[in-house]
Amino acid sequence: MLLEFRNIKKSYGSMTVLEIENISIDKGECIGLVGNNGAGKTTAFSLMLDLIKATEGQVLTKGQDVSVDESWKKYTSAFIDETFLVDFLTPNEYFEFVGGLNQWSKADVDEFLKQFAEFFNDEIIGARKYIRDLSKGNQKKVGIIAALIGTPEIVVLDEPFASLDPTSQIRLKKIITDRLDQHTFLISSHDLTHVADVSSRIIILEKGLVVMDNLKTEETVAKMTEYFAV
Amino acid sequence: MSWKSFMRNPAFNQNLATTIMMGFLGLYFGVIFIALGAAAPHAITEMVPEADGPIYFGRYFLYFIIYSFLTRLIFQNFGFKDLKQYILQKIPKSTLLHYILIKTAFNWINVMSLLGIIAYLISASYAENYDLNLLNHGIVLIGLIYASNYKAFLFDKQLSINKILTGSIIVGVLLINYLDFKGYIPLGNLLESLYAFLVMNIGTAILPLIGIIATYILTYKTLNQIAYLEDNKSSEESISNINIGSGLFARFGKAGKMMEMEVKLILRSKRARNMLFIIPLMGIYPIIIHGQGGNMDSMGMMMFVAIFCTGGYAITYGQLLLSWNSGHFDLLLTKMTSIKEIFQAKYFLQCILIIVQTLPMILWGFYKTEYFYLMPAMMFYNLGVVLFLYMLTASYNSKRIDTNKGAAMNYEGFSLALFLIIIPIMAIPVLLYYGANAIGHPLLGILMTGLIGLIGFLFHDKLINISVALFKKNRYKIGTAFRKK
Structure with a gap:
């Protein structure tokens, strides 16, 4: 087992925002985490990345508690929001920086980035602009691709489809599905179709609780669609 | 809104401490400026009894204006960031620009200088052997502060485009001051004559005021042209390839x-x-x-x-x-x-x-x-x-x-x-x-x-x-x- 949420609970004062009894994730899965605003998706990811403190329970990667042992950082990558970007760097400098942290040379990074030329749509590579001056959508593209640098085993993407244009959304789905053999993905979204397209397993969160956790089949997709129908 | 962001910041207690600290610093400098202003007439009559006190004061006041001008160029915050959050609201841009321009009138250099000037004027009016026309001197002194304020504002905007020019101005002014200090050029005397000219009568005393109005309008126009959302964006040329070390x-x-x-x-x-x-x-x-x-x-x-x-x-x-x-x-x-x-x-x-x-x-x-x-x-x-x-x-x-x-x-x-x-x-x-x-x-x-x-x-x-x-x-x-x- 690669990743496990074990009896995890996050409360602010008397309000519990997330309570997961158990979620176990194996290598090679592509988890689609869906839920409405405030369902606890980002909270779950933040706990997993040791960005916030769990009120109770643990998140374990390869059997190690992420809040105690830092070894998960070697094989985990994430893009949650702009605090994962270095806004005073140009996209190229940023990719090189992240590459450097993964012991990739500049040449490695350049070679790696070539395959995303279409996704970047000529607006990112070689752009003489700092990341802070890119559009939200382009910032997102930079963050997502940087999270793939170093071929990490676990890739966590929070709302990767939001603020991307329709063409880019489709291209991103292809990027993810093409790389399923290389990474274990955890992707959150409130866009049901995208999640249904890329993931192998769907977890629905509602007000901090897991209300559904099933492998993706036509049935579960139908169930999910029904669940969110008003 | 600024107040709410202040109160609700997680680092509120720290903010409070910083604010209290700044308050004390402000108070400290305020007291110093007031004391300097109040002491000036007496000190001048005591130390240089032969000089025309108010004019002698003006000479050093102009030095102060020059240095405070440089300080403004380097340190003053011209508040464009605040502008950004309002620019999409239904507030006419002209109102916003006037808001920024007027807001600078209350910045710390100005407030401190004003306190000093007021203390000086009050003290001067009671001092013996210290004849000055309160109205003329008051207008000139305050006028000079604000002329410098808006001039700096204008410079900052134009010069942010041309860094070399800013640098040269600062170096140039320092050089002139150095030469003056060494006695090669009589800058002090020039400043003294300038001040004497300004306070001669009410007609010349309002010259700095006219200067303020002119600079204000000019600044407003410049801002109007350049203060758009992309004001803070890095232009293509400004991206430097840093590859050191x-x-x-x-x-x-x-x-x-x-x-x-x-x-x-x-x-x-x-x-x-x-x-x-x-x-x-x-x-x-x-x-x-x-x-x-x-x-x-x-x-x-x-x-x-x-x-x-x-x-x-x-x-x-x-x-x-x-x-x-x-x-x-x-x-x-x-x-x-x-x-x-x-x-x-x-x-x-x-x-x-x-x-x-x-x-x-x-x-x-x-x-x-x-x-x-x-x-x-x-x-x-x-x-x-x-x-x-x-x-x-x-x-x-x-x-x-x-x-x-x-x-x-x-x-x-x-x-x-x-x-x-x-x-x-x-x-x-x-x-x-x-x-x-x-x-x-x-x-x-x-x-x-x-x-x-x-x-x-x-x-x-x-x-x-x-x-x-x-x-x-x-x-x-x-x-x-x-x-x-």
């Missing part, structure tokens, strides 16, 4: 990558970059101190000078340690192999800065021999003690910094902890020195200070571990605060 940093591994990135931060953040001015300033610090003679030449004073000469930048920049990285802190927390690497990168970069800053400073030894050993000793004190005190403080300072903001009166990132830590930083060498002096071996005190630093430096790995352990306990709190805008 990759080789130097390579030996530090992942930490080196972060150091390389941090160098870019220093060069691209207006605030961090402006802090670099501290290095040349500290470079001439000994001559400023010793030029005054007297008890400034004591060994204790020289120790103090040497601490800043060797660690000036590391102290001003380094004290905000992790706050500089608040904008990309989650990346560092998850991407660096360990928190220790973050601290190593921070520590080694500061070390390089300190050593680089120290090397030329040793040359002061030719001016005062003591500096030959004082500079290296205090360098080690900075490397082995000061840096660690700041690394420990980092666990108690959870204040965010927006690196894109300018330097002017920018206290982002300052917390009570940073004010408090100054006490041990200054107290340790002082106690060691005076302790040793009391038993008749002042050199021993210096040696001890340097030695403690050297030990700290040699055991930096252990000390980093301690800082990291402390940080880990507070990491969620700090991370959460850094995420809040």
